[in-house]
Amino acid sequence: MAKPVNLNRYRKDKARAEKKARADQNAVSFGRNKAEKDASKKHLEKSRRDLDGHEIDK
Known part of the structure; x- marks a missing residue:
């Protein structure tokens, strides 16, 4: 007899x-x-650093 399924x-x-x-x-x-993920992450970090470097100091 077969086993039930x-x-x-x-x-x-x-x-x-x-x-x-x-x-x-x-x-x-x-x-x-x-x-590709590492390159994208490095590009994003560089963009943030560049943007922070261009802040206007008052």
């Missing part, structure tokens, strides 16, 4: 797998690698 668990596992596949695809499409 929990259909709720099967349904949730399937939904979880589909969500993970979609997340992986989005990471490939929209994600940035570490070098």
